[in-house]
Amino acid sequence: MAVQLSESDFERYVDEALDSIPDELISLIDNCVVLIEDEPPNGEELFGLYDGVPLTERGFDYGGVLPDRITIFRGPHLRMCESLDALVDEIHITVVHEIAHHFGIDDDALDTLGYH
Numbered sequence: 001m002a003v004q005l006s007e008s009d010f011e012r013y014v015d016e017a018l019d020s021i022p023d024e025l026i027s028l029i030d031n032c033v034v035l036i037e038d039e040p041p042n043g044e045e046l047f048g049l050y051d052g053v054p055l056t057e058r059g060f061d062y063g064g065v066l067p068d069r070i071t072i073f074r075g076p077h078l079r080m081c082e083s084l085d086a087l088v089d090e091i092h093i094t095v096v097h098e099i100a101h102h103f104g105i106d107d108d109a110l111d112t113l114g115y116h
Helices: 007-019 073-079 082-102 108-115
Strands: 032-037 048-051 068-073
Touching: 007 032, 007 073, 007 082, 007 108, 032 082, 048 082, 068 073, 068 082, 082 108
Parallel strands: 032 068
Antiparallel strands: 048 068
């Protein structure tokens, strides 16, 4: 059974996941915003999406660009999680996963670390 949760409560859990990231890492995030949308593009069942230029790929000519975007998708989280505890855990995993992409960590490395 899918979890029912208001938009504001979902946003609060995303904020809590962001707050759990160590300050040392948060201070390294550069030119990046975190957004929440109801559904991913093209009907995919993505929990999150990173769109931008990872820190590891930015060169001396990086500048004057729009912020990277980390988007957390509410609908797939609610449909896939069967309890509030599972939902909160999955939101945390998704937030960490997408922030890791900002730092240039790819999916294979994240899978090895348990953040699929």
